[in-house]
Amino acid sequence: MLRVTCPTCGTRPYEEFRYGSLFPVTPDSITDPDARQVDHAWMQDNVAGPITERWFHEAGCRRWFTAVRDTRTDAWSQPD
Amino acid sequence: MAERTLTPLAGWRIVAEPGAIDVAPWPDGAEVVRISADDAFVIGGAQPDLADPHAIVTPEHGFAGVVLDADALSRLAECHVEWQLPEGRPALAQGQIAGVPGKLVLREDGSALLLVACAAAHELAERVGLT
Numbered sequence: 001m002l003r004v005t006c007p008t009c010g011t012r013p014y015e016e017f018r019y020g021s022l023f024p025v026t027p028d029s030i031t032d033p034d035a036r037q038v039d040h041a042w043m044q045d046n047v048a049g050p051i052t053e054r055w056f057h058e059a060g061c062r063r064w065f066t067a068v069r070d071t072r073t074d075a076w077s078q079p080d
Numbered sequence: 081m082a083e084r085t086l087t088p089l090a091g092w093r094i095v096a097e098p099g100a101i102d103v104a105p106w107p108d109g110a111e112v113v114r115i116s117a118d119d120a121f122v123i124g125g126a127q128p129d130l131a132d133p134h135a136i137v138t139p140e141h142g143f144a145g146v147v148l149d150a151d152a153l154s155r156l157a158e159c160h161v162e163w164q165l166p167e168g169r170p171a172l173a174q175g176q177i178a179g180v181p182g183k184l185v186l187r188e189d190g191s192a193l194l195l196v197a198c199a200a201a202h203e204l205a206e207r208v209g210l211t
């Protein structure tokens with residue numbers, strides 16, 4: 001079972017949460033504003049490794065938070 | 081737990097700067113449930129007065145609660161809670177209880193106040209055997 005660590009409530013089963021999205025990071029190399037918006041909205045990296053995500057603890061504190069999850073192991077860590 | 085009943089609670093819901101909630105002078109007899117850093121539910125007492133000028137303080141009638149003794153809490157945790165309760169007391173534990181979002185206000189004397197949204201109280205009562 002995937003378990004998610006909420007910074008307010010602690011570790012809980014995945015079912016208590018709502019997945020928000022990948023935390024969008026647009027590369028600095030893209031400078032055109034329209035191109036940045038396209039990248040922000042549509043370009044997903046599909047990384048095998050640590051990714052930054054937004055989660056909502058729906059059954060607990062009802063707060064959004066940002067967390068880092070390793071997609072290979074589902075190990076969680078706090079963002080920098 | 082058949083003799084226990086979830087009862088609607090009256091209190092105050094506060095959304096404010098975390099620092100203002102930290103140092104707020106709570107009314108006598110009130111029990112403060114710190115839902116998150118910037119969110120608190122104050123059960124009972126007069127309207128709290130906070131130092132934050134932008135604080136939202138509003139009457140809250142959306143929760144029902146029941147006090148569980150240590151044995152009842154232990155049974156509830158064993159049968160209906162899939163996550164680890166905090167070791168320290170007092171503490172607040174939030175998460176699904178029998179699949180229903182709920183809160184456990186864990187008191188120093190070993191008892192706990194089980195809180196659930198009124199809209200889900202009937203469902204939780206049915207699932208855990210409350211009346």
